[in-house]
Amino acid sequence: MPFPSSPVREGTAPRRVLALADDLSGAAETAVALGRPGRIVLGPASLDPPAYGEAVVVDLDCRCLPAAEAADRVREALRSVPPDVLVLKKADSLLRGNLAAETAACAEGAEGVVVATALPALGRTVRGGVVHLDGVPLHTTDAWRAESTAPPPSISAALGDARTTPVPLEAIRGDALPAVLRAAIAAGHLPVCDAETDSDLDLIAEAALACGPGVRLTGTSGIAAAVGRLLRSTDGTSAAITAGQAAPAPAGGGRRRPLLVVVGTADPSAPAQIAQLTERGARHVSVNPDVMNSSFMNSDVPADVTVLSIDSGPGVRPGAGRRLVSALARLAADRAGDADLVLTGGETARRVLDALGVAHLAPLGQIHHGAVHALTPDGRHVVTRPGSFGDTDSLLRIATALRPDLPHLPPQGDFPVNATPTADNHRSLPLIAVTMGDGAGIGPEVIVPALLHPDTLARCRPVVIGDTGRLRQAAAILGVDCDIVSVTAPGEAEFPPGRVNVVDLDLLPADLPWGELSALAGEAAYQYVRVAADLAMKGAVHGICTAPLNKEALHSAGHLYPGHTELLAHLTGVDEVSMMLSTPKVKVIHVTTHIGLIDAVRRIEPGLVERTVRRGHDAMVRAGVAKPVIGVCGINPHAGENGLFGYGEEEEKIVPALEVLRANGIDARGPLPADTAFFLAGRGDYDLIVAMYHDQGHGPVKVLGIESGVNLTVGLPVIRTSVDHGTAFDIAGKGVAEAGSMVEAVRQAAEMSSVPVR
Ligand SMILES: NC(=O)C1=CN([C@@H]2O[C@H](COP(=O)(O)OP(=O)(O)OC[C@H]3O[C@@H](n4cnc5c(N)ncnc54)[C@H](O)[C@@H]3O)[C@@H](O)[C@H]2O)C=CC1
């Protein structure tokens, strides 16, 4: 029996993945879809196999090569791949490129190849073995207008001489799918799978992996995402890279790098996309690489944003595409300096990065489908995007994710520098749901000034989920003259100066005393968070920022969660998240949080330590620290002092995790004596400290002051930040609470949130 018949289950799924793409934007899309730690390699360089838990995605750069050469690149990449590595061959969802030759090369040495090319997220489905675009068969559309041949009438036709077995939707959704795939493979055929939804792709991924480690997959980022979901469900991890979630904007400290947007696509959508950037003050340089006489040649990339595109005017000869792209890329690379880059068109992206000597990228996140944010080894932010992907606002969304203040660039030089954002440019800022917390605490008092703060309004559109009446009382106590206005949904909010918008749940009585614990306020605090989580999961807001709730009041209302962290994990369907405290001086992530000390020590084990460090590492990389140095605290005084204190907990619970992490290239050091770890981090030795329990991390951070710290939840599918303090019942209703932590928490939520579709 060549195939084990067991289903994929915990411990049996492959823990490392090698994906091969034929262009760079496809490789980046695949890396994000897989959602695992790893890298994008600009191949076809010789490469190390992926480490355990990793996904390596190689751009073989062979989309435009003759079929035989493209197949050789696939063969070479797979030559010494270890047998336990899952191999995924990325295919174009429109079937362009050398699909037949590359799939045949991928099948050599494999037990079989399952083909699943649907990409439901973009309306690209497969029915009856035919690719459909929004329900229309591919070969009847003009999607191949830039190709020199006609589109294939079916996937089987695109696979050339290969023998194929169509696998219809009924079989995909039936109980016998693994058997159907096995039978096709045993007959020497490629099963070609229909799929209309991501759930279909999940079924295909599971059945294909159940066929055994020798079976490979060919498909789009849709099947890559299904593989990622499946592996996470079997190894219990959460996504290292969250598809659909943008990474935080590059850190603001020091001189800001310019942003160079290189548009190397002739897609008809490009001019409108560029226009949205120039309306925001970006400089547009259209060059004719044949002539190379643009003034751009004589100037460096200026500060802020420059768009460089090919002049597609009458001087450009048709058919000169690849040569023009290469010339454009050389020009861009020559002038890029240290600019962050947005590169559209896989070929353009690849040529620019080649010219800059970039050998690999660390994927960080995705701004919209296919617009992948990554980091070069020297810390440059790069977004790649296939030429034809994205709506008219695609470039604006990408640029604003990298430069959150982009809408405030002065268009045509006549925009006053300190002007309040106009209604129009405000709409491109993220909507942030600010939950009011416990209405008897200081939440309302810190929210009102924080939301009226000019810095807040310059960065986002904050909407409170709370009680309008309570916020009006807080404003009166503070003596602040403002309009606190109820709205039925965040999208209806308006932002003239002096207005605070509230989705009014109207749960609190007008005479609720300040500073007193009540189940009523605990229930209301719960409802604010529930509604905010619901809005964020639906995409109606882009991030959540929470004011403090009182845990005792929450529990009195029957909601037995230790805090927001666990409540939000539950509401968003995530098993494990981490609490991170962020201050300008020190950042700390916690292995355990709201449990007793004895329980915390019991709960700490190498797997939990490893996952926490990885979450912290990835969050730091997303924040722009390319190679974070991470200090991991011990549990006992002096980290046990070689067995003098404690019962060997450091050796048993922490050291094995550090060994795995270091073998995976993560610079995690320790176990460190916790008392000095924070001092060393404060002087700059560590970018992130990993604390084993709540007070080990919280105590040192709170010494730094309540005004600038922010609490972040790492690992949720939504952005969540919070103040670093509690409900402070002792001062509630007195108008003396500091609002600095709230201002900072809203700011960080805004910076981490992607820009909305308009
Ligand atoms: N994000 C959240 O929801 C958080 C909730 N809590 C909860 O809050 C409740 C009270 O916790 P405590 O340990 O008493 O901590 P706390 O932070 O509420 O108060 C500690 C001390 O700091 C002062 N303080 C706190 N925030 C301040 C501000 N913005 N301006 C000036 N002074 C401030 C208070 O007056 C008090 O003296 C508990 O139920 C706790 O679980 C605590 C921390 C965070």
Ligand SMILES: NCC(=O)COP(=O)(O)O
């Ligand atoms: N000690 C921090 C705290 O209690 C906040 O917890 P959470 O509500 O953010 O989970």
